[in-house]
Amino acid sequence: MKIGLLGHGTIGAGVDRIIEEISCMEVKSVMSLEVDDSFRDRHVEDIDTIVNDPEIDTVVEVMGGVEPAFTFTSKALKAGKNLVTANKALVAAHYKDLIALSEEYGGAFRATASAGGSIPWLVNLERAKRVDQILNLSGIMNGTTNFILSKMKDEGADFDDVLKEAQCLGFAEANPAADIDGPDIRRKLNISANVAYDVLIAEDDIPTFGIRNVTAKDIENVSSLGLTLKLLGVSGKTDAGVYAYVEPTLLPGSDVIAHIPANYNLIRYEGKYAGVQSYMGEGAGRYPTAYNVVEDLFDILAGTKHFYSTEARETVPDNSIPVHRYYVRTGAESAALSGITEEQREGFVLTKPVSVQEMHGVIKDILTSDPAAFMAGIPE
Amino acid sequence: MKIGLLGHGTIGAGVDRIIEEISCMEVKSVMSLEVDDSFRDRHVEDIDTIVNDPEIDTVVEVMGGVEPAFTFTSKALKAGKNLVTANKALVAAHYKDLIALSEEYGGAFRATASAGGSIPWLVNLERAKRVDQILNLSGIMNGTTNFILSKMKDEGADFDDVLKEAQCLGFAEANPAADIDGPDIRRKLNISANVAYDVLIAEDDIPTFGIRNVTAKDIENVSSLGLTLKLLGVSGKTDAGVYAYVEPTLLPGSDVIAHIPANYNLIRYEGKYAGVQSYMGEGAGRYPTAYNVVEDLFDILAGTKHFYSTEARETVPDNSIPVHRYYVRTGAESAALSGITEEQREGFVLTKPVSVQEMHGVIKDILTSDPAAFMAGIPE
The missing domain is CATH 3.30.360.10 (Dihydrodipicolinate Reductase; domain 2)
Known part of the structure; x- marks a missing residue:
């Protein structure tokens, strides 16, 4: 597996270092705003140099941010490369697009490190769904x-x-x-x-x-x-x-x-x-996060193609479903808050059970008159 | 995947029930000391009926105990069947033998539920080792x-x-x-x-x-x-x-x-x-444990063959390596204990840092004169 690495900051340098010890993987090219001696000979200036390199089969994106990460990773997927990313901003914003490009052009797409850092959370969630x-x-x-x-x-x-x-x-x-x-x-x-x-x-x-x-x-x-x-x-x-x-x-x-x-x-x-x-586990940090990036690379080598489901449907969450009490601390007068108050304590109130949707609406309203207000849910 | 199920107690009934909802698996035959209506038509009396059934590709063993479980699972592996077991007594006693039979006859061997019940512990440990x-x-x-x-x-x-x-x-x-x-x-x-x-x-x-x-x-x-x-x-x-x-x-x-x-x-x-x-997670219980058995079956369907490493070497643990203090409560006189005591408290002593090997030897000796003695390690 020959890799083009986009980003050589905290996570990128960790990925580069771990892969040095793995015989079946090689970081062939690196794109990075700052260049140091550890990869000067592998540094490339242009995403197209990586995308057009037929030897590179896999792109690892650890730059962070939505752009230019989305432009770069889209190009990589359209060139049929596999994509591994640890970039939660990118994945949250373009989950659907990246799955579709992976599906259309045949490259794998994985992003385990984008939620939980070192924790094999998404991959175990995916695994659990087979049975549960x-x-x-x-x-x-x-x-x-x-x-x-x-x-x-x-x-x-x-x-x-x-x-x-x-x-x-x-x-x-x-x-x-x-x-x-x-x-x-x-x-x-x-x-x-x-x-x-x-x-x-x-x-x-x-x-x-x-x-x-x-x-x-x-x-x-x-x-x-x-x-x-x-x-x-x-x-x-x-x-x-x-x-x-x-x-x-x-x-x-x-x-x-x-x-x-x-x-x-x-x-x-x-x-x-x-x-x-x-x-x-640790939710951030160089090696913990880089670890999960390299695990994704192993999963691709083992033949796992798509990052999770290609059958996901657009859904608007319905937060009228979860209902519980809240702690609210505010100096503002609020009729809405009074209407749901169960108990007034010294300096704060405890509400009756209300929906998350209702309470997040009430606190938004309170913040306009008391920008220092605070609330916290109290699960049953 | 057609399955021969050995054991229909707590775990076995859970496995049977979960697989009912999975289209790519079927429990064709069941061996069990007690038979109920849920599987009377699938009940077989003899392990050879399962081992000689060419339709059955996979044996699930959830009887517990070392024998006859080892005899039955050996027969299954020798017939080239895949084996999944949740039986820790069997796996701890015959880990090496079962790996060797799996290796020799080509059937898969997995036992994730044998340590941790519902927790995907062994499978994640195995996964981690690829990189870490x-x-x-x-x-x-x-x-x-x-x-x-x-x-x-x-x-x-x-x-x-x-x-x-x-x-x-x-x-x-x-x-x-x-x-x-x-x-x-x-x-x-x-x-x-x-x-x-x-x-x-x-x-x-x-x-x-x-x-x-x-x-x-x-x-x-x-x-x-x-x-x-x-x-x-x-x-x-x-x-x-x-x-x-x-x-x-x-x-x-x-x-x-x-x-x-x-x-x-x-x-x-x-x-x-x-x-x-x-x-x-839960370390026992019908569905939690059965869940991990069925996950192993999915892993076999996905092409995972061996249960963990075939390169394991016989090793005697060296418990002179870990060293820490101990809490010890005994009424007995012990020169060995006095020699490692750091602090005498009311009714118990705290030792100096000693090796696990030394302390387990000392307490064994103390128990011969005070069968009610107790100790606990205090990690650094």
Whole structure:
């Protein structure tokens, strides 16, 4: 297997290094904005040099971002190359297009590292579906926000201080919005739900509430309820339809997910036969993520062609299906919130069971008058 | 795929039921000591009827026990049939023989459900090895003992009372020795280590200390140290060799494994590239275990032939490699124990770091004069 590698940053350098030790694979060409001595002799300037190289059968894309990644990977698939990517932005935005190109031109398409980093999550979800029916899935899918929430709980620290520490340690980006506001999780949830239920969900159709507004006082309130706060992606499929949402969630200590430390991820599904199956590992990092990229390459060598289902149907999630109570902290007056309040506590309210759709609507409305408001779901 | 099913108890009935819904598989014949209407028309009395049936290409063995399971499965493999088994006693005792028969006569041999029940543990370990190097593995591999230890901790209850409750609930056998003394875990650890490090370990070479002697007072002592007691199987591979042992282990609350509830299993490995990967699910039960049997059948249909490595070498574990401190509670005088004691507490001692080999020798000696003594490892 001769590989054209698009991107030689954190993940790309990891892929390059692991493949050095594997006799049946070779990184022949590398495209990268910055060039160092480790691959100067293999560096090419133009995607067409890779696409038109008949010796290269497989393209690995680890540049990140939707463009130019989509243009480049489309060209590769149209040239009949196999494609492996770890790029969740690309896969969430163009899942359908990439499957279609793989189908039409015959190259394989795999993206296990795009959700869960090192965790063989998508590949096991795909495997489980051969026998089982996936009833629901959920998890901690972002290490940065889990690091922040763990630190806030353990040290009673405030959000801004912990975020600054995470940025200093390299766990959080200078612009942390993709992590703390939830879009990173939304993409991984989107891809997971697509695979689990054979659907095509549009990113924007997944209601998403992040942890930008969480305060040390919220953490204290949550602890007084005997619960732990985690930011989860959640989805499921019932006879009524598919649901999917991202929200801060309050969990009892009896739930293992309340104990997942720092920058680990835990993702789980419930199968009709297998019951609850949980996968835990590092959700990011050079070698952990590169590891799953190379596993995809082995799967292609072993003859696995398509990345998951070619029969997925476009589906709009119905978040009137999941119903549970919420913790809400706001200084604003809200008639809608009063209408669903079950209990007023000192500084926060607990709602009656309401649908995710309704509550995400109510909080959106509250944020217009109180931009610092915070909410978290309380599963049954 | 036409299947001959050996055993129609808890697991066998689950396999039969799942396959009813799968169009590409059929359970043609069933051997079972007890016959019910669900398979009376497919029941056969003699293994040779199955082995000599040219229509049957695959034998599923879920009888349990080493004999007659080994005789029956050997006959099946010698007839060129594929073999799938969930029987850990069989696989731990005859791993090498079954691989050799599979190799010689061309039938596939898979046994994913033999370690971890519903968890796709062995198949992921096998997959990981394509890219990664397995440095170590460990876990809660037995739901019965985890149920007992969880209950003792949560309720301050005594061992005998909780064991009786577990037996009443059907979680523990009338003769609980295989669970509480550790041989069940030893078998799963043995199979896991064989797969992870390409070795063949003899069951008896794995030092094993169970929880038969644990008391409510031990649980109280352990809590006073801020730790949680779990019964673990542990193994690893270093430049010095392979080690493997089963022992009660004291864990800090920061370790997720301290929070695994009731009858769940969590098994994990550390890979050179992927880091620590943990798998959690039900370790027993009709459908969870049957699920993994049917997954193995799918893998055979997909062309996977051998169950793991045919290059495994006979290896004696070297338990002088792992070194850590121990909690020891005994009323006996022991010069060997005094020699390694670091700290005498009220009713128990904490040792200096000693090798697993040394400590398992010391406790064996202590048990001859104090049959109620208890010990637990304290990993660094």
